Amino acid sequence: MVSMKIQFLGSGVAIPWPGRVQSGIAVETENGRLLLFDCGAGVLQRLFESGRDPRDVDAIILTHLHLDHVADVLPLLKSRWLCEKSDCVIYGPHGTRDWLDGLIGLYPYLQGRFDLCVTELTPGRQITLDGSDCRLSCAAGVHSVPSLGYRLEDGGKIMVYAGDTQPCDSLMELAQGADVLIHECSFPLGFDVDCHTTPEMLEPYLDKLDVGKLYLTHLYPQMQGREQEALEYLRSRFKGEVHIASDLLEIDP
Ligand SMILES: [Zn+2]
Numbered sequence: 001m002v003s004m005k006i007q008f009l010g011s012g013v014a015i016p017w018p019g020r021v022q023s024g025i026a027v028e029t030e031n032g033r034l035l036l037f038d039c040g041a042g043v044l045q046r047l048f049e050s051g052r053d054p055r056d057v058d059a060i061i062l063t064h065l066h067l068d069h070v071a072d073v074l075p076l077l078k079s080r081w082l083c084e085k086s087d088c089v090i091y092g093p094h095g096t097r098d099w100l101d102g103l104i105g106l107y108p109y110l111q112g113r114f115d116l117c118v119t120e121l122t123p124g125r126q127i128t129l130d131g132s133d134c135r136l137s138c139a140a141g142v143h144s145v146p147s148l149g150y151r152l153e154d155g156g157k158i159m160v161y162a163g164d165t166q167p168c169d170s171l172m173e174l175a176q177g178a179d180v181l182i183h184e185c186s187f188p189l190g191f192d193v194d195c196h197t198t199p200e201m202l203e204p205y206l207d208k209l210d211v212g213k214l215y216l217t218h219l220y221p222q223m224q225g226r227e228q229e230a231l232e233y234l235r236s237r238f239k240g241e242v243h244i245a246s247d248l249l250e251i252d253p
């Protein structure tokens with residue numbers, strides 16, 4: 001049995017940057033199930049480039065409903081339907097069901113084509129994913145819309161994906177003891193922002209953060225050329241490893 005495998009499909013944001021499509025992370029569990037965390041524009045293509053088929057996705061898990069995290073959900077569902085797989089399991093925050101219904105409602109030719117099992121999660125909820133021993137729990141982020149961060153425990157490994165957020169107590173607690181924390185770092189040092197993250201906004205949490213590897217993702221073009229500076233800043237203040245995500249990068253937790 002292989003243990004959990006993580007592959008970044010998209011490490012960018014709503015503003016294009018060569019080589020980085022919008023948010024998406026593929027996680028293969030110990031028993032071979034494929035979970036897709038977020039599905040922004042470009043992620044469907046990256047999924048294919050990663051050697052997978054749209055039908056391989058066993059569950060889509062959404063952090064929040066901003067377009068750069070959900071734009072390829074409907075294209076993914078459509079591609080599955082065209083390949084004769086109409087069912088899909090979807091987890092997301094409050095509002096996910098209405099959002100999907102409304103979206104599909106805009107395309108009469110797609111109505112009635114999908115057999116979706118949608119579960120809306122609230123912060124603090126913990127579930128066991130169907131057909132696996134994975135435990136998925138979530139906590140609220142601090143963002144401009146309701147946003148969840150997820151903790152996935154599978155085969156003795158723990159991955160936490162914070163979604164879009166500024167660093168906050170609830171997600172740092174969720175991350176304690178994780179092998180990998182995937183946290184956004186939208187903007188570089190010195191950038192004034194809330195609801196997103198810069199390296200110095202992470203700094204107050206680093207001392208107590210019990211995490212093996214920290215991966216930064218969700219990079220705005222303002223981060224271009226400032227990546228090394230962010231890494232040096234964080235590496236000098238954090239005892240674990242710090243890396244920057246790139247599209248199609250595979251990591252072992
Ligand atoms: Zn967002």
Ligand SMILES: [Zn+2]
Nearest residue numbers: 013066068164
């Ligand atoms: Zn985003």
